[in-house]
Amino acid sequence: MKYTLILLFIALISNAQIKKEQLDLMPWPQTINVTNDTFKLGKNFKLNITGNPNSRIFIGATNFLRRLDGLTGLFFDQGFVTKLNEFPKAELQINCTQNGKIALHQNESYQLDITPNKIVINAHSDLGALHGLETLLQILQNNSTEYFFPTVSINDFPRFTWRGLMIDVARHFQPVDVIKRNLDAMAAVKLNVFHWHLTDDQGWRIQVNKHPKLTQLGSDGLYYTQEEIKSVVKYADERGILVVPEIDVPGHASAILTAYPEIGSAKNMSSPYKIERNAGIFNPTLDPSNPITYQLLSEIFDEVCPLFPGAYFHIGGDENEGKEWDANPKIQEFKKKIKLVTNHDLQTFFTMKLIPMLKKHNKQLMGWEEIMTKDMSKNAIIHSWKGPNEGLPVGQSVANAAKNGYQTVLSNGYYLDLMQSVNDHYLNDPIPENSTLTVEEKAKILGGEATMWSELVSPATIDSRIWPRTAAIAERLWSSQEIIDLSSMHKRMKNVSFRLEELGITHIKNKAMILRNISNNQEIKALAEFSNICEPLKIYSRNAGGTEYQMYSPLTLFADACSADASDALDFDIAVNRFLKNNNTENQQSVINFLNKWMVINTDLINLSLNAPLIQPILPLSKSLSDLSQQLLVRIKDKRVNNSLLLIELLEQCNSKNHADVELAVYKSLKKLMDN
Numbered sequence: 172m173k174y175t176l177i178l179l180f181i182a183l184i185s186n187a188q189i190k191k192e193q194l195d196l197m198p199w200p201q202t203i204n205v206t207n208d209t210f211k212l213g214k215n216f217k218l219n220i221t222g223n224p225n226s227r228i229f230i231g232a233t234n235f236l237r238r239l240d241g242l243t244g245l246f247f248d249q250g251f252v253t254k255l256n257e258f259p260k261a262e263l264q265i266n267c268t269q270n271g272k273i274a275l276h277q278n279e280s281y282q283l284d285i286t287p288n289k290i291v292i293n294a295h296s297d298l299g300a301l302h303g304l305e306t307l308l309q310i311l312q313n314n315s316t317e318y319f320f321p322t323v324s325i326n327d328f329p330r331f332t333w334r335g336l337m338i339d340v341a342r343h344f345q346p347v348d349v350i351k352r353n354l355d356a357m358a359a360v361k362l363n364v365f366h367w368h369l370t371d372d373q374g375w376r377i378q379v380n381k382h383p384k385l386t387q388l389g390s391d392g393l394y395y396t397q398e399e400i401k402s403v404v405k406y407a408d409e410r411g412i413l414v415v416p417e418i419d420v421p422g423h424a425s426a427i428l429t430a431y432p433e434i435g436s437a438k439n440m441s442s443p444y445k446i447e448r449n450a451g452i453f454n455p456t457l458d459p460s461n462p463i464t465y466q467l468l469s470e471i472f473d474e475v476c477p478l479f480p481g482a483y484f485h486i487g488g489d490e491n492e493g494k495e496w497d498a499n500p501k502i503q504e505f506k507k508k509i510k511l512v513t514n515h516d517l518q519t520f521f522t523m524k525l526i527p528m529l530k531k532h533n534k535q536l537m538g539w540e541e542i543m544t545k546d547m548s549k550n551a552i553i554h555s556w557k558g559p560n561e562g563l564p565v566g567q568s569v570a571n572a573a574k575n576g577y578q579t580v581l582s583n584g585y586y587l588d589l590m591q592s593v594n595d596h597y598l599n600d601p602i603p604e605n606s607t608l609t610v611e612e613k614a615k616i617l618g619g620e621a622t623m624w625s626e627l628v629s630p631a632t633i634d635s636r637i638w639p640r641t642a643a644i645a646e647r648l649w650s651s652q653e654i655i656d657l658s659s660m661h662k663r664m665k666n667v668s669f670r671l672e673e674l675g676i677t678h679i680k681n682k683a684m685i686l687r688n689i690s691n692n693q694e695i696k697a698l699a700e701f702s703n704i705c706e707p708l709k710i711y712s713r714n715a716g717g718t719e720y721q722m723y724s725p726l727t728l729f730a731d732a733c734s735a736d737a738s739d740a741l742d743f744d745i746a747v748n749r750f751l752k753n754n755n756t757e758n759q760q761s762v763i764n765f766l767n768k769w770m771v772i773n774t775d776l777i778n779l780s781l782n783a784p785l786i787q788p789i790l791p792l793s794k795s796l797s798d799l800s801q802q803l804l805v806r807i808k809d810k811r812v813n814n815s816l817l818l819i820e821l822l823e824q825c826n827s828k829n830h831a832d833v834e835l836a837v838y839k840s841l842k843k844l845m846d847n
Contacts, residue, residue: 189312189321192659195666196309197642198361198649200327208287208322209312210262212239217249217261224267224297227409229253231297232265235304242311242673243318263290265303271296273413274482275617279363280328283307285320298411302327302361309670331601331618333580334648335364335415336641338633341371341426342450342625342722344393349630351406352675356638358410359674360645360667365407366485366620368417369395372425372447372455373722377416379474382430382467389426389446400478408480415537416479419487420468421457421521428455434464436495436502450626450717456495459521460505469528476532483552484529489539491518519544526550537580540568549576552617558583560710566603573608573615581619585644587636588624590709590735596621597643597660600652619648627714629726631685635678635734639668661741678734685732691783697775698786700768701793702732703739705833713832729789730832739765740836747840751847759807762844766800766807773797788831795824796835803844818845 188207196203216239218232232252240247249258271277281299283306284291292303306327310320336357338345354365369376375389378396386394395403407414420427428435428444435444436458444455457464476484493514496502502517511517522542529536537552555569565584572579584599601619602608608616621644623637643660672679686695686702707713707730714720743765750758773793780786799821805811822845826838 191323194310194321195663196306197660197663197667198646199651199654199663200306200325201651202326204324206322206324209319210285210287210290210322212243212245212318212320214245214247216245216247216263217258218252218263218265219256219258219261220252220265220267220300221256222267223269224300225270227271227411228265228267228297228300230409231301231304231411235308238308238673239311242308243313245318262288263292263307265292265294265300267294267297267300269296271298271411273408273411273480275332275413277332278328279361279411280326281306283323283325283327285310285322285324287322290320298363299328301358301411305359305361308359309667329361329363329649330651331616331648333364333618333620334362334645335366335580335618335620336362336637337366337368337417337582337620337622338637339368339371339623339625340376341368341374341419343629343633343726344374344376344390345625345630345633347395347399347403349633350403352677353634353637354403354407354410354412355674356634356641356671356676357412357645359671360642361649362641362645363411364413364415364620366415366417366622367403368419368485368624370418370426370487371423372453374446375426375430377418377475379471381470381474384430385427385471388430391446397478404479413481413483414479415481415483415485416475417485417487418471418475419489420525421459421518422455422489422491423453423487424457425453425455428457431467434458434461434467436499438495438499448721448723450714450720452490452492454492454494456491456493457521458499458502459496459517459524460502465524465528468525472525472528472532476529476534482533482535483537484532484534485537485554486522486525486529486542487539488518488522488542489556491541493517515541515544516546518542519546522551523548540572543572543575543577547577551577553577553579554582554620555579556582556586556622560589565599566606569601569616570606570608570612573612576615578615578617580617582622585619585621586624587621587640587735588627589711590636590707590713593640593643593660593664593736594657596640597647597657598655600647602652604652619644626717626722627720627726629731631677631681632726632731634676635682638671638676638678639664640735642667642671682732682734685727688727689729689732689783689785690779691785693779693783697772697779698729698732700739701772701776701789702729702737704737704743704769704796704835704837705729705733705789705792706735706737706740706836707731707733708828708832708834709735712828728785728831733833737836740840743837744840747844751843763804763807766804769793769800770797789833792825792827792830792833792835795821795827796837799825799841803841 191205229252278295279298281294281303283303294300375385376394379385404414425447432444436456506517526536539554543553553572557563557568569579569581581601601616602613621641628636686698746761750762776793825835828834
């Protein structure tokens with residue numbers, strides 16, 4: 172009888188209505204309606220494709236089946252999807268009206284309808300169908316005995332056409348497998364532009380057959396062959412992603428000038444150009460007065476452009492301070508000869524020379540916002556990156572570009588390497604609600620792009636800097652402007668994080684690997700728990716001045732295991748807020764549990780450090796937190812007034828930025844707790 176009641180309870184639970192708030196969809200769809208039923212998955216589940224799609228849908232559908240089968244372990248009968256209308260009676264029907272083109276301003280919409288007996292995805296093209304399949308995977312639910320999809324109706328489409336991720340492979344080279352797994356993750360959250368930053372002061376990363384010295388002298392042997400480039404572009408295409416290459420000129424030119432110093436702007440060559448090993452802004456700049464400069468660039472573009480079928484080519488153009496130009500009499504004389512006044516004018520002259528080189532290959536020029544001057548072609552796309560850190564109000568640079576008649580993409584506010592909170596990224600809108608732009612000006616804003624500069628990341632750590640935070644940026648660029656609930660975002664992002672690991676992203680498993688290295692292969696529980704309340708130093712305060720770390724320095728330290736959104740710090744803040752609102756026994760105990768845990772962690776870390784030198788740098792922070800926790804416990808449990816000066820001193824020690832390149836992410840919550 173007892174067993175029968177348990178089975179009956181399970182049946183009731185499995186048939187309970189799933190509310191839309193329970194679904195961990197990201198990006199959140201434009202419209203969604205959930206009804207009170209389910210589609211139950213079984214071994215005989217099959218899909219069928221009709222319409223006139225691009226063949227990429229067959230790869231996407233096959234990947235969908237393998238991932239769904241991997242999640243459920245049902246051993247589906249259907250293997251590889253290779254042709255249209257193979258199983259007309261299949262439970263999942265995918266209809267694509269047209270062949271999707273990898274370009275901007277495409278119809279990426281889809282409609283997903285799940286009923287108890289059938290699932291239908293209708294899409295204008297295979298691009299929308301691929302998005303629909305990703306949504307369907309995210310909808311998957313289970314109980315103790317089975318997997319199912321709740322019955323829903325979804326109509327969905329993106330808010331912005333440019334939803335990008337930039338990966339810098341010049342500072343720290345990222346092998347092809349790193350790029351491909353990140354393309355998989357991009358597709359999972361409906362990002363559609365991969366911006367590949369291929370050259371900078373620290374390396375030239377793309378093979379150019381006509382000019383082999385670029386990689387022989389400018390890459391340390393770390394570069395992509397043209398076949399590898401083609402492989403990545405094809406892989407991206409199969410996932411509906413446009414690849415935009417970047418060759419950064421005229422500044423950030425140390426690597427190219429290491430190979431071809433004759434096109435540099437230095438007055439004399441007593442100190443030859445060399446690949447930079449540090450981070451920062453450096454002087455080496457191409458010579459805009461030298462015809463050979465343009466000949467070389469034209470030959471590079473002639474070889475590189477055909478590798479990328481997309482219509483856009485990024486030429487960088489940022490952070491040229493013009494010091495070499497100012498110091499070179501020949502360049503100054505050239506500037507006067509062509510009646511230019513400033514270095515901005517000279518750079519515009521240089522950039523305008525590149526436009527026909529790219530147009531020859533049907534490419535539209537794009538550059539960082541420094542290329543925007545009064546004489547710059549209105550056909551250029553302006554990439555906005557400056558904001559409060561550079562002395563500009565939030566959103567001003569992207570708005571200025573739109574007002575000046577340029578198409579523009581926003582990256583300010585989406586700089587992943589700044590290690591800021593995901594909340595900052597999520598609430599950063601390319602077109603804020605209070606925008607005063609006209610309808611025509613708003614249409615100039617193509618969207619946004621997360622940027623992953625790689626001064627402080629390796630192939631082992633880059634995923635943890637990009638994911639899962641970029642899923643929140645993807646939602647900002649896809650979903651309605653009204654979707655801004657932070658608690659909902661955090662809840663859904665946790666599940667997305669797990670799904671990204673299933674796709675091959677290493678942000679979870681590599682953290683444990685780094686912690687094992689730090690602990691000298693001892694038990695890592697205490698280290699892991701301490702890392703959950705620590706975050707890497709923010710806004711370039713780690714590696715201040717760009718000289719502490721070189722491009723070959725270790726990135727295997729405690730700061731590299733910590734993420735920008737320490738999970739326990741978020742939970743502690745919630746606990747403190749609840750306690751301050753209502754100091755009942757339950758809320759009090761929640762705060763006490765954290766304080767007790769941190770005291771235990773400190774003891775455990777001290778013991779671990781006896782055989783692990785790499786733990787030593789974090790002990791001062793751990794001790795400060797433990798000492799403050801002990802004082803707060805007395806205050807909360809015994810309701811005794813502590814020595815206020817001691818508390819303040821301990822609190823400020825917890826705000827130190829001088830240990831192990833990390834900061835305690837619980838500082839603000841602790842201060843809140845002390846101030847009340």
